Amino acid sequence: MPARRSTAVTLLSLAVAGAALAGCSKKDDAGSADAVQVNASDSACELSTTTFPGGTVHLEVHNKGSKATEVYVYAAGDKIVTERENIGPGTRATISAEIKPGSYEVACKPGMTGDGIRQKITVTGDGASTAKADPRLQSAVDAYRAYAQQQADATIPVVTQFAEAVKSGDLEKAKSLFAASRVGWERTEPVAESFGDIDPKTDTREDGLEAGQQWTGWHKLEKSIWADGKVTDDDKKLADQLVADLKDWQTRIPKAEITPTGMANGAKELLDEVAKNKITGEEDRYSHTDLSDFQANVDGADKAYALLKPVVAEKDAALAKTLDGEFTAINALLAKYKQADGTYTSYDKVTEPERKAFSDAVNSLGEPLSKLAAAVVTP
Known part of the structure; x- marks a missing residue:
């Protein structure tokens, strides 16, 4: 178990649809038009929008800090909805997750420690999954x-x-x-x-x-x-x-x-x-x-x-x-x-x-x- 990790991590919460190295953190970085851009640094965790529809959500993370970082989406009680660890300085990662409507927080953790720098977000809609049944x-x-x-x-x-x-x-x-x-x-x-x-x-x-x-x-x-x-x-x-x-x-x-x-x-x-x-x-x-x-x-x-x-x-x-x-x-x-x-x-x-x-x-x-x-x- 990683140090400082004692919150619940449900597999539903870990419904991450992908994590390939891709994406970007600003609109001028040529990120996907429908993705939420996340700028993570040593002192900030900035999102391009804090309200977006539920279903499959893409977070395009750019670590602009000097330390490796982690990005988490937390539901009430700090239950982890999705996460990505070990995002190195200057690197990018795309996180795609099935997120239901509700209130959440996005946390960036420079140095991969502590509670992180947090931003509140609202996910709207009826919660229907965009993934096709198989x-x-x-x-x-x-x-x-x-x-x-x-x-x-x-x-x-x-x-x-x-x-x-x-x-x-x-x-x-x-x-x-x-x-x-x-x-x-x-x-x-x-x-x-x-x-x-x-x-x-x-x-x-x-x-x-x-x-x-x-x-x-x-x-x-x-x-x-x-x-x-x-x-x-x-x-x-x-x-x-x-x-x-x-x-x-x-x-x-x-x-x-x-x-x-x-x-x-x-x-x-x-x-x-x-x-x-x-x-x-x-x-x-x-x-x-x-x-x-x-x-x-x-x-x-x-x-x-x-x-x-x-x-x-x-x-x-x-x-x-x-x-x-x-x-x-x-x-x-x-x-x-x-x-x-x-x-x-x-x-x-x-x-x-x-x-x-x-x-x-x-x-x-x-x-x-x-x-x-x-x-x-x-x-």
Whole structure:
């Protein structure tokens, strides 16, 4: 989970139809006539209009600041309607999302931290989606929901064993189960994060805590096990709470709002997770089990793509061919670090040149993957 990210992220909210590098931020930058231009800088977040009709909305973002930025559209309660991370200085990104009528805020986050610089917007109309129905896409949604449920169901026994090891003080056993207990969550993180009250309790790092938030979940226990070398009575209670919170996640999946474009954007989000937190070693900073999380994120992105591929291959065969090749390449790279027992090389043993190779592979996959959602809704 990224630091400072504890708000709800619904897959309906993540119904992003595309994120190809394109667009612009001013009318004189040759942007699309029907797009909302967003100028993001270190001190401003300016929109060409603050009222526009609902349905498929295109935001053409230009980062004119000196820092990488993120752009979010928030509904009431800071629920994320759509987002794009890692927009570098001087670069552009087009975000297309299905947005229902209502009141929202657009936030630009220079440095990718904090609450951001916000602008209120109003989306008008009857909320009718402009995306055409395709029975293959509904089948993809149904299959993806089943996949998410399977991953959650498989997580509970493992996290229960992890919690029991923590409570018994068996640190070596707890260490052996930590990464495995996270696989199902990491594979389906966009769904997992859709329940905003669960994610902050289970997957927040210490530097991601909000003011007054108690630190709970995997990473608190990770620090106790690896950095402190002991578990306290409070840790034992946190182990039970982790199991309870994940069982809550498990029971909510049937009600998660999942869309084809949400699946596609979720796949890109998983790659962004890798780029921001796994490549840097920030995610599992005490256990150094980052490569396990990395593989799980790639698995989840690959699954979403595979389910959408029949439609995508028909509409954009070149994109499908590229994605096939990039997924094969990144999985082959990760396979080099997989041990005979199924675990991965400790990330503190991965050299800087090797990390650079991982970063290059993620970037190479991320760029075409950002086009997946747009291909899903292309007529």
